[in-house]
């Protein structure tokens with residue numbers, strides 16, 4: 001993702017706070033399709049619901065990193081516009097469009113503090129006329145980035161499927177690129193905390209400084225790029241208690257998280273990654289936090305639910321409900337208490 005140079009523009013992630021030991025694998029290894037890599041990714045998926053990919057050691061890596069850097073620039077250019085211009089890109093299915101900060105409920109006292117702009121792969125390809133001009137003018141760049149991230153997401157899904165003995169042909173058919181889907185690229189912006197630090201919510205209770213509440217992503221896998229910290233992973237402790245652990249961003253690295261759809265393919269064997277975003281730690285809290293995500297989703301109408309294992313019949317698979325309906329229910333629940341009535345889901 002973002003280069004060392006971009007990271008050097010911000011205070012470093014503090015080295016005295018506990019972080020999650022999320023396994024890291026290199027893009028070169030992922031490209032090798034080596035079965036031992038599949039096994040490592042499955043192990044990481046089962047334990048953390050996610051893994052990191054170091055993009056710097058493969059030929060394609062620097063190109064992808066550069067594309068992501070440009071993506072961050074485009075996100076910033078979009079969010080720098082006035083609110084009315086941003087709102088003109090209306091929310092549609094599965095959160096495609098612009099979502100302003102503060103429409104999601106975190107607690108009774110606190111609303112989300114993230115504005116997002118999500119552009120679907122299909123809208124980019126089909127020249128959707130109301131695409132914001134910032135993105136419309138860079139359609140080729142975005143299409144290229146989405147295609148590359150799509151390939152990376154499919155490689156991750158390939159390894160996870162192979163490592164679990166799932167029939168990859170079935171998994172792949174559920175993501176046929178000729179079918180419509182809500183696969184998307186998302187730009188995110190968290191404005192910085194203002195005012196004296198002593199007036200900010202307590203650091204004793206990090207949840208009171210949440211920017212985005214705990215959730216799992218609904219799709220198959222998510223590829224996430226961060227520069228500033230704040231992303232946390234929910235871990236269950238041996239005594240059953242829940243702990244939130246930071247995932248510190250690293251230059252040249254992507255984070256890949258398992259989503260609910262893939263969890264359903266595995267019949268729950270691999271959990272989806274429960275994560276949230278809180279105020280960036282230490283000196284980083286004074287800066288605008290930008291993030292970029294790629295969300296691979298099953299095709300609209302594709303089955304979800306368990307995928308047959310190699311050598312096992314497909315019995316029961318069609319009992320799964322339709323993905324589009326399933327995603328709609330998930331979003332409806334998320335937006336249940338949404339303040340603004342005029343935001344479509």
Ligand SMILES: O=C(O)CCC(=O)C(=O)O
Pocket residue numbers: 186188212217224226231275277291293
């Ligand atoms: O801002 C981030 O790092 C994560 C955003 C996220 O979890 C999401 O958009 O689903």
Ligand SMILES: [Fe+2]
Pocket residue numbers: 215216217275
């Ligand atoms: Fe998420």
